[in-house]
Amino acid sequence: TSKRLYLGIDFGTSGARYALIDDQGNLCSERKRAYPQTGNGKSRATSWKETLFELLNDVPEEYRPNVASISIDGTSATTLIINRDNGEVLSGPFLYNESFPDALPTVLSIAPENHTVCTGSSTLCKLVSWWELTSSSNRESAILLHQSDWLLWLLHGVYGVSDYNNALKLGYDPEADAYPRWLASQPYQYMLPSIKAPGTPIALLKEDLRLQYGFPKECVVCTGTTDSIAAFLAARAISPGKSVTSLGSTLAIKLLSLVRVEDARYGVYSHRLDDKWLVGGASNTGGAVLRKIFTDDQLVTLSGKINPSEQSPLDLYPLPKKGERFPISDPNMMPRLEPRPESDVEYLHGILESIARIEAKGYRLLKELGATAVEEVFTAGGGAKNDTWRKIRERVLGLPVNKAIQTEAAFGAALLAMKGARAKTYV
Ligand code: ADP
The missing domain is CATH 3.30.420.40 (ATPase, nucleotide binding domain)
Incomplete structure (x- = not known):
């Protein structure tokens, strides 16, 4: 069959889930998995990564050749500091609800009053807290990614791409579609990911993964969003x-x-x-x-x-x-x-x-x-x-x-994948 299918994956607080949909928005297949236990040498990032590949493996084999695109949503303000040369996790993940009040005075001194970054759990506070505690040699190769950016990166391999929904709590200005000057003038500006609209094609699925799982050559990986926005998208309002x-x-x-x-x-x-x-x-x-x-x-x-x-x-x-x-x-x-x-x-x-x-x-x-x-x-x-x-x-x-009818964030992520597959241009 030549039916095109779209894969959305949701990384929530307790587990992850995929939804596979067709062009009409019918749900073809879904599966939920709890995160494996962390500790004993297994980091949280590793447990997410394992879950991602388990879910890809859960997609029934007969559907895989028809998967035209993949997108992922994650919990908002969940942040990782990554080595830009090899994708290794340098620090974090800092969870969505973890607070870094030590960074708040610095953030308050640079951001406009009442900005969304002005709370201890914002992505920017996480970045500033890490920056202030890290030596200059360790800062050099670092880059910031949100949870879904990093998981998507494992699939496409292009460094430093995010979406303007995830980047809101980092300080990105979605109206100007740019980082504001007060942020772009900071010494860590080189760590900020480049930003696309949610559901924008980033790159083709990495060849080794495509061959390993049996996804098609054209399978494109698209930017995601946050879990609560993905849940909104699922309702198709x-x-x-x-x-x-x-x-x-x-x-x-x-x-x-x-x-x-x-x-x-x-x-x-x-x-x-x-x-x-x-x-x-x-x-x-x-x-x-x-x-x-x-x-x-x-x-x-x-x-x-x-x-x-x-x-x-x-x-x-x-x-x-x-x-x-x-x-x-x-x-x-x-x-x-x-x-x-x-x-x-x-x-x-x-x-x-x-x-x-x-x-x-x-x-x-x-x-x-x-x-x-x-x-x-x-x-x-x-x-x-x-x-x-x-x-x-x-x-x-x-x-x-x-x-x-639909309220699962994974379904909303699948709609973003559909949007990306239908977009003609690559970023
Ligand atoms: P959460 O925000 O914790 O994910 P859920 O979406 O699972 O919450 O909804 C759970 C809430 O739904 C409970 O607080 C419960 O009081 C409420 N609830 C469950 N059944 C009913 C019902 N029949 N009518 C109204 N509220 C209900």
């Missing part, structure tokens, strides 16, 4: 005004907008997606509070008894602990979980409806800040399976709300 609300432990909103929106007070910022912007905000409300009060089984039975077309009189603000950022910026805000009615059905109704109001307020805030108005909402996360909640949210938001 592809026109401005479409959005994805993720109802997991927290409530996270991602809206496709024609306008870039940033507001540090609310933790709102935008990632570039070609000629559009992905505007995001995250509330501390969400499933974590639900789980404190009800079991998942109770959520199902109680939800079944709620009439979603009826408005709940309860006005709650469910938070797992003190403090909220979006759509209300108040580090001292207290959870409001009372009054608790005698009926659990009424209580859950009030909680679900109150969370829906927070969601609606979130979308209103993004619009006030200048984003494209939301028109349609897709839902991902554990709360997406609750159809009663979906109906409540449709009423409260006044918008169509649907469960996203």
Whole structure:
């Protein structure tokens, strides 16, 4: 068969997964693997590398000759310092949530106020912390790569390529599509990767790998993105005004907008997606509070008894602990979980409806800040399976709300691979 297939690989926090899709976006094959145990001489980087090759090996042999392209997403701000001559890991990986407050004063002194790099876990803090602790001879051959850049590098062998989604927390300016002068003038500027749009072809798959696994000669390796953007892409909310609300432990909103929106007070910022912007905000409300009060089984039975077309009189603000950022910026805000009615059905109704109001307020805030108005909402996360909640949210938001068909980041990475394979030009 001459059917073209596209391979996306997601490197998440606990494991990695691939998704193989066809031109119509049908999922042909997928597989998940946990990372092998680190320690006893096995580094984290090695465990990722092994998982990458295990997943390539998991792709059924009959599909492999049709794989036109590969892309990879990784956790944002996960950073490695690599020897540019041989690809050896010199330092790291520094994980997405690892903080380097020692580097913060330096970063604050060079970056504009409230810039995304101004937090101890930003990629730039990781770079600056390493730089300040490293001798000049060891600095010479070093280059910075994000998790997905390095894994992609293992496949294509071209040094120093990244994408503007991963590079945002490094300080890259996605609007100018360049490193800003305050960063490009630093002594470590030579370590910064060159930046492409996500889903840009980088190079052909290395010949030895192609022959070893049986991928075709034309198989091209494409730039990736971060795991949360890949998960957004999976939902295929592809026109401005479409959005994805993720109802997991927290409530996270991602809206496709024609306008870039940033507001540090609310933790709102935008990632570039070609000629559009992905505007995001995250509330501390969400499933974590639900789980404190009800079991998942109770959520199902109680939800079944709620009439979603009826408005709940309860006005709650469910938070797992003190403090909220979006759509209300108040580090001292207290959870409001009372009054608790005698009926659990009424209580859950009030909680679900109150969370829906927070969601609606979130979308209103993004619009006030200048984003494209939301028109349609897709839902991902554990709360997406609750159809009663979906109906409540449709009423409260006044918008169509649907469960996203695909929510796996690996599927989003496969869509980026498809984009890259269809692009005619090489970088
Ligand atoms: P995480 O952010 O931890 O990845 P998940 O996307 O797995 O979260 O979602 C888990 C959350 O979904 C839990 O906090 C739980 O309260 C919530 N949840 C599970 N089942 C339901 C349900 N039927 N209705 C609403 N919420 C649910």
